[in-house]
Amino acid sequence: MDPLLLGALVAFFTIFVLFSGVSVALGLLIVSAGFLIIFDGMRSLELMPEILFGKLDNFALLSIPMFIIMGASIASTRAGADLYEALERWLTRVPGGLVVSNLGACALFAAMSGSSPATCAAIGKMGIPEMRKRGYPDGVAAGSIAAGGTLGILIPPSVTMIVYGIATETSIGRLFLAGVIPGLLLVGLFMAWSLYSTWRSGDASVLSAGSYTWKERFEILPRVLPFLAIIVGVLYAMYGGIATPSETAAVGALMCLVIAMVIYKLWNPGDLWVVLRDSTKESVMILFIIAAAGVFSYMLSSLFITQAIAEWIGTLDVNRWVLMGAVNIFLLIAGFFLPPVAVILMAAPILLPIITTAGFDPIWFAVVLTINMEIGLISPPVGLNLYVINGIAPDISLKTILKGSLPFVGCMVVAIILLCIFPGLATWLPDAVMGPTR
Amino acid sequence: MAGHSSAAVAHAGNNPFLRAVAAISTVAGWCSAAMIVAAVAITCQMIFVRFVLNGSTVWQTEAVIYLVIAATLVGLPYVQRLRGHVNVDLVPLSLPPRARFFLALITLSLSILIVGIMLFYGFEYWHFAWDRGWRSDTVWGVRLWIPYLSLPVGFGLLLLQLIADLVAVITRVDRPFGLEDA
Amino acid sequence: TELRLSHQWSTSDVRHKVAEIVANEVAAADVDLEIKIFPSKSLFKPREQYKPLSRGQLDMTVFPLSYAGGQQPAYNLTLMPGLVKNHDHAARLNESPFMGKIEEIMAGDDVMVLVHGYLAGGFVGKDKCITAPEHVKGQQTRAAGKAFEQMLAGAGASIASMASSEIYNAMQTGVLTAANTSSSSFVSYRIYEQVKCYTPASDFALWFMYQPLLMNKSAYDGLNDAQKAALQAGAAKAEAFYLEEAKKQDAASADIFAENGVEIAQMSQEEFDAWRALAQETSYKAFIEQTPGGQELLDMALSVQ
Numbered sequence A: 001m002d003p004l005l006l007g008a009l010v011a012f013f014t015i016f017v018l019f020s021g022v023s024v025a026l027g028l029l030i031v032s033a034g035f036l037i038i039f040d041g042m043r044s045l046e047l048m049p050e051i052l053f054g055k056l057d058n059f060a061l062l063s064i065p066m067f068i069i070m071g072a073s074i075a076s077t078r079a080g081a082d083l084y085e086a087l088e089r090w091l092t093r094v095p096g097g098l099v100v101s102n103l104g105a106c107a108l109f110a111a112m113s114g115s116s117p118a119t120c121a122a123i124g125k126m127g128i129p130e131m132r133k134r135g136y137p138d139g140v141a142a143g144s145i146a147a148g149g150t151l152g153i154l155i156p157p158s159v160t161m162i163v164y165g166i167a168t169e170t171s172i173g174r175l176f177l178a179g180v181i182p183g184l185l186l187v188g189l190f191m192a193w194s195l196y197s198t199w200r201s202g203d204a205s206v207l208s209a210g211s212y213t214w215k216e217r218f219e220i221l222p223r224v225l226p227f228l229a230i231i232v233g234v235l236y237a238m239y240g241g242i243a244t245p246s247e248t249a250a251v252g253a254l255m256c257l258v259i260a261m262v263i264y265k266l267w268n269p270g271d272l273w274v275v276l277r278d279s280t281k282e283s284v285m286i287l288f289i290i291a292a293a294g295v296f297s298y299m300l301s302s303l304f305i306t307q308a309i310a311e312w313i314g315t316l317d318v319n320r321w322v323l324m325g326a327v328n329i330f331l332l333i334a335g336f337f338l339p340p341v342a343v344i345l346m347a348a349p350i351l352l353p354i355i356t357t358a359g360f361d362p363i364w365f366a367v368v369l370t371i372n373m374e375i376g377l378i379s380p381p382v383g384l385n386l387y388v389i390n391g392i393a394p395d396i397s398l399k400t401i402l403k404g405s406l407p408f409v410g411c412m413v414v415a416i417i418l419l420c421i422f423p424g425l426a427t428w429l430p431d432a433v434m435g436p437t438r
Numbered sequence B: 001m002a003g004h005s006s007a008a009v010a011h012a013g014n015n016p017f018l019r020a021v022a023a024i025s026t027v028a029g030w031c032s033a034a035m036i037v038a039a040v041a042i043t044c045q046m047i048f049v050r051f052v053l054n055g056s057t058v059w060q061t062e063a064v065i066y067l068v069i070a071a072t073l074v075g076l077p078y079v080q081r082l083r084g085h086v087n088v089d090l091v092p093l094s095l096p097p098r099a100r101f102f103l104a105l106i107t108l109s110l111s112i113l114i115v116g117i118m119l120f121y122g123f124e125y126w127h128f129a130w131d132r133g134w135r136s137d138t139v140w141g142v143r144l145w146i147p148y149l150s151l152p153v154g155f156g157l158l159l160l161q162l163i164a165d166l167v168a169v170i171t172r173v174d175r176p177f178g179l180e181d182a
Numbered sequence C: 001t002e003l004r005l006s007h008q009w010s011t012s013d014v015r016h017k018v019a020e021i022v023a024n025e026v027a028a029a030d031v032d033l034e035i036k037i038f039p040s041k042s043l044f045k046p047r048e049q050y051k052p053l054s055r056g057q058l059d060m061t062v063f064p065l066s067y068a069g070g071q072q073p074a075y076n077l078t079l080m081p082g083l084v085k086n087h088d089h090a091a092r093l094n095e096s097p098f099m100g101k102i103e104e105i106m107a108g109d110d111v112m113v114l115v116h117g118y119l120a121g122g123f124v125g126k127d128k129c130i131t132a133p134e135h136v137k138g139q140q141t142r143a144a145g146k147a148f149e150q151m152l153a154g155a156g157a158s159i160a161s162m163a164s165s166e167i168y169n170a171m172q173t174g175v176l177t178a179a180n181t182s183s184s185s186f187v188s189y190r191i192y193e194q195v196k197c198y199t200p201a202s203d204f205a206l207w208f209m210y211q212p213l214l215m216n217k218s219a220y221d222g223l224n225d226a227q228k229a230a231l232q233a234g235a236a237k238a239e240a241f242y243l244e245e246a247k248k249q250d251a252a253s254a255d256i257f258a259e260n261g262v263e264i265a266q267m268s269q270e271e272f273d274a275w276r277a278l279a280q281e282t283s284y285k286a287f288i289e290q291t292p293g294g295q296e297l298l299d300m301a302l303s304v305q
């Protein structure tokens, strides 16, 4: 059978199987097994466990559970609350200071956590009730945290960047740096929108809530120190010649666990277990998808589908921006349904050759891809952050959360457009720190 | 709309089989978490040896890789029990209860089938490595049947938990897909 | 008939061209045989090609044989410091009873050689040149291959194990100060941007790795005579090309490093002998201890002039 036709068939059955409600990882294994049996014979089936094991046999994957532990351990303490409270005391004179503080806290927390749901939970637990108490609209309160939480995978460290780095053999250190400026850009856009929408809702009391003395402002600063220590420590380990980026994650995880235990008194075995349980749950889920997606991509390659698609796209004579637009729409749709790692692992081997032949920078593309994945995190039907918010504030309906998040999706689209016009936003920092590539 | 965090832990009710499987999966979860912690500790030890003592680090990288693999595979049944494996439940949500019940039977049976296949060939692969005395091609030279053991163990336990989930749905101890009735 | 060939290198690599020559010759012979090449580890990971090859799930691979040293300890001899002196010596080794013995072991795993070939490599230092054993003392070193790790550790180096793709970053941040790998990897990972000095393989070289084109024996036996003949004709042509290119690569890598302002160092006869004496006490010794019949195999290899 023609590999392209076969590819269409695989796409159809994958969608069909995944929509049945089977877990994503097992669904990928089922589709792979089916196509391998029919088009490659039973022999290939024997290989599945071996390939699955082989995909996990990679030191860089270690950093996934580590960066998740970093976020989860700190999220289980009152550190997130301290962070946004400190920001709030200092930003109280800024109109809408509370929502700005919460978004700033999300950005800072994202610099410690590799995953988005953790970022969302850490800041949202205190931030959302506080914003609602001060009269912010529910949609703004929930939407800003849901969107702010997505920064977890753009601002380094980032689990999706690690997975992209592994799948495409791109330097993870470089990818991390590439996310910094776009991350700050997004924070700025988010803040601007929040301020505008709060101002438009017209409740004056919201805009100038609370006032703090200078004593109160300085008093809280020491409570932000652990954060700075962790962030500086991780950056120093990573770029200062102590450890490779994958190893740095372990240093970060250890620092966060120790700080959570010593400074935030998280030494009750029950509480510690909750941190470990949640980290294990998220890590195993992600790693199993990575392993299953590995088997899936073996199937695609073995049936020559990957190669045929790359060749076919190569023969198309379209404008590179039309191509980039098509790629973005594809990623957006995939991101609506699938968790970021699954999209990256399935799409990267097919998309990357296309992207590089069209003259786009793989580091820059990683940032665009990540922002696409962020949109998926706050959009139905599989929007992990929406569920996290729903868990924190069960009385805000999913519809309200969704409506509140929608404008932030707009901000992300604006960010993607800005990145297309000014690619330097992503590539300048890695080039400045690590020297230009090639 | 659930999918990830809104569905609760799988129910076991008073069924002794379901309770036993739940207990086994929980122990597997503890082992998985312990292996992740061990991986953190070993990596930090490696950085210390290399950076502070300027010594050789020969076995650590490999040990950490195998620990993370084992944590993933052995953790599978526990995460299944916590319903932590992400799925797209748009269709199940929109179905009436009866259709949803049958769809759950189909997806669970398919899951059991694929995990059974992985268990069978995973065991065979493990046995092959054991039989031929394969080692890793490093100075440490680990006997490969040790890390490969996580394949049959992990998929075996996942199979058990999936069978328990199927039994729970059939005996109405648990709801299909763990979803609340609409 | 369709045969599947997997390897880990890009399509511009010499080892891909070797596979391509065989595939093209076979196609030109028009004997109803097609070789489908899966380059850039698009099918299997580099170290995971031998198992499917030996179990018949993969037909052909271009493969550094020492990767399978954990399954057949004898293969470790195909990446042993100081065993091969230069490319012509390597070619003589390929024809020797020693290689016959290795091929016998392969046959036990249902594997056979179509194209023999060795590639060489050297050392890089971030701060200084590495030509003699005393130069690596106290250096954080990444070595390619178990036997080299043992020898370098014996010289007082600290061994850090990591993938060759991580060498660049580790050198840049200072996690690593020295490394040893193949000439082509040094170039493809652009290590010249990060180091002060390069010791390429030249008159004396320590690092030679046997990277043949292998085939599953049952798959070969299942072919008809015309197909076998076409395959062997292609293999002979590829082998001659492989040897010529292998010789060119070392000089080419030195040129690229020099162009990028890296100092080029040469190993002397005395330094080579010092390394080899060290290897005898470390890697050779460990090999003999861990391999049944290891002493005999080693003697066979050393007896090739």
Ligand code: NA
Pocket: A109, A110, A111, A112, A113, A114, A115, A151, A152, A153, A154, A155, A156, A157, A158
């Ligand atoms: Na982050």
Ligand code: NA
Pocket: A335, A336, A337, A338, A375, A376, A377, A378, A379, A380, A381, A382, A383, A384
């Ligand atoms: Na989504």
